Amino acid sequence: MKNVLGVINLFNENEQLEKLTLNRPLASVPFGGRYRLIDFTLSNLMNSNVKNVAILMNQKYRSLMDHLGNGKEWDLNRKNGGLFLLPSFSTWDSDIVQTDLQNLFQHLEFFQKAKQDQLLVINGTLITNIDYRVAFQVHTKNDADITILYPEEKNSSLNQQASKNEMFFIKKSLFLQFIKENAFEKEIHSLSDVIYKFMDQYKVIPYFYPNEVIHVSSIKDYYQANMQLLDPDYFQKLISKPGKICSKEKDDAPVRYTSTSEVMNSLIANGCIIEGKVEGSIIFRGVKVHQGASIKNSIILQKCEIGENAVLENVILDKEVVISPNQILITKTDQPIVIEKGAIIQ
Numbered sequence: 001m002k003n004v005l006g007v008i009n010l011f012n013e014n015e016q017l018e019k020l021t022l023n024r025p026l027a028s029v030p031f032g033g034r035y036r037l038i039d040f041t042l043s044n045l046m047n048s049n050v051k052n053v054a055i056l057m058n059q060k061y062r063s064l065m066d067h068l069g070n071g072k073e074w075d076l077n078r079k080n081g082g083l084f085l086l087p088s089f090s091t092w093d094s095d096i097v098q099t100d101l102q103n104l105f106q107h108l109e110f111f112q113k114a115k116q117d118q119l120l121v122i123n124g125t126l127i128t129n130i131d132y133r134v135a136f137q138v139h140t141k142n143d144a145d146i147t148i149l150y151p152e153e154k155n156s157s158l159n160q161q162a163s164k165n166e167m168f169f170i171k172k173s174l175f176l177q178f179i180k181e182n183a184f185e186k187e188i189h190s191l192s193d194v195i196y197k198f199m200d201q202y203k204v205i206p207y208f209y210p211n212e213v214i215h216v217s218s219i220k221d222y223y224q225a226n227m228q229l230l231d232p233d234y235f236q237k238l239i240s241k242p243g244k245i246c247s248k249e250k251d252d253a254p255v256r257y258t259s260t261s262e263v264m265n266s267l268i269a270n271g272c273i274i275e276g277k278v279e280g281s282i283i284f285r286g287v288k289v290h291q292g293a294s295i296k297n298s299i300i301l302q303k304c305e306i307g308e309n310a311v312l313e314n315v316i317l318d319k320e321v322v323i324s325p326n327q328i329l330i331t332k333t334d335q336p337i338v339i340e341k342g343a344i345i346q
Contacts, residue, residue, distance in 0.1 A: 001136055005116040005172070006045045006053040008038070008124035009191070010064075011088065011100035016218050019340035020318060024063040026216070027124045030301050030319075032229050032239075033267040033282050036067055037216065039247045041124045042074040047243030048132040052081040052116060055124065056103060058088050073246045086110065100190050105183035111176060119175050121191065122167045127214035127225060131242045135207040139169040145202040146170045146195060152208045166213070168195070174202065212238075223316065223336045226282050226299050230265055252285050260291045276306065290325070297333060301341075315339065322346075 010027050020029050027038040045053055053076055057064065070076075071083035086107045088098070104111070111119075118139070120132060132149075139147035149167040178194045188194055195204070214225050229235045239245045252271030257263070261274040268274065271286040276293035284302045289295060292309040299316045306312065307325035315329050315337045323329070324346035331337045339345065 001049045001133060002051065003116050004050050004052075004118045004120050004132075004136060004169075005111075005114050006050045007119050007121045008041055008053065008055045009100055009121055010038075010061075010124050011056050011058045011103055017216070017222055018219055019338045020219070020222070020316070021060075022340065023060060025058060025060050028061075028064040028067050029216075029222070030284060031127070031222075032226060033269045033284055035245065035247045037125045037127065038064070038067075039245055040127050040129065041122050042071075042076075043243060043245040044128070044130050044132065045120075045122075046074045046076070046246065048136075050120065050132070051076070051078065052084070052114070054084040054086055054107075054110065056086050056088075056100060056107075061085075061087065067248050069248065073248055084110065099183075099188075101179060101183045101188065101194070104179045104191065108176070108179060111172065111179075114172065117172050119170050119172055120167070121170060121175075125216060126166060127216065127238070128211050129238055129241060129243065129245065130209055130211045135209065136169060138205070138207050142205055143203070144169070144205045145174050146199070146204045147207050148204065149207045149209060151213050152210050170195075219316070219336060219338055220334060223299065223333075227280075227297070229267060229282065230280060235267075250285060258291075261289075276308075284319075293323075299336075318343075 010025055017026060017029060028036045031037055065085065068083065076083040088103050135147060135149050147169040178191065182188050182194045188197070216222050216225055254270055255268050255272045255274060258275045262277040263274060264279045266278045266281045266283065268278065268283040269285040272283055273288045275291040276289040277295065278289060279296045281295050281298045281300065283300045286303040287300050289306045290308045293306045294311045295306060296313045298312050298314060301317055301319045303319055304317045304321045306323045307327065309326050310323045311328045311330065312323065313330040314333050315331065317339045318341035320342045321339050322344045327345050329337055
């Protein structure tokens with residue numbers, strides 16, 4: 001896949017995760033104890049031998065840049081090629097609707113100079129594990145202008161899938177043509193809109209793959225996607241098959257358990273200190289659970305501190321939240337509470 005440029009489009013990403021996306025893009029929302037959502041897309045590209053990746057970013061991308069670094073975890077820290085970050089442009093005219101096509105137009109020179117003749121455009125917030133090489137073989141063997149990828153179990157039409165802008169191969173020449181001719185059309189708001197409008201004029205084929213794709217478009221989706229990881233078989237399948245999902249490495253100490261700790265069916269990341277009870281939960285790095293505290297069916301992000309005898313059930317804590325001793329937060333499983341980053345509950 002040396003002739004493929006990966007393009008991760010974060011410009012039109014959904015931002016319905018309430019407090020979890022106040023200060024970060026959806027792509028950098030933490031997931032599964034140690035990952036970010038974008039780790040899946042980057043790892044899939046790495047495992048498919050794509051060596052050049054451009055990320056089309058929107059606003060609030062500081063946390064994303066901090067996570068990506070130079071891309072070494074995904075083998076993208078290269079002298080030739082590697083990782084390219086394409087920030088969104090700003091406009092003083094509030095009447096102009098900024099679209100991913102307009103943003104792509106601002107980076108037109110980058111794509112024109114790219115040596116690759118084919119592009120793989122991906123929504124960078126999809127949770128899946130897929131090898132793109134078979135799909136690319138189908139794309140090139142059929143000399144397709146565009147090949148749209150979607151799961152076998154989906155019953156959506158090709159037109160419907162194109163409009164979602166999930167994953168597709170496209171010839172660079174056609175990609176450039178679409179941008180030049182449609183970037184400032186008032187009725188067209190995305191690259192997928194262009195494909196949907198003109199797909200009858202080009203050779204567009206589908207490619208069906210067996211892997212599950214998880215879309216995170218709400219807090220409920222996010223909560224359920226994390227909870228599924230507590231099934232060991234599901235976890236191993238998602239994280240390691242067909243390729244390993246990689247993330248930013250951090251040198252943390254192993255989890256420290258004490259004589260008062262009690263843990264059942266949970267994922268607990270390095271750097272945690274567990275003195276209380278944790279059941280059916282996902283605990284990220286550096287969390288401290290004090291003696292007598294109880295956490296059940298919850299997601300606790302990095303560096304939170306749960307005070308003595310506090311009770312949490314069906315909650316999501318963003319990073320660095322402090323729960324004071326004896327506090328009780330309990331809600332229904334289909335309505336998890338979200339506590340914003342850095343909050344102190346007392």
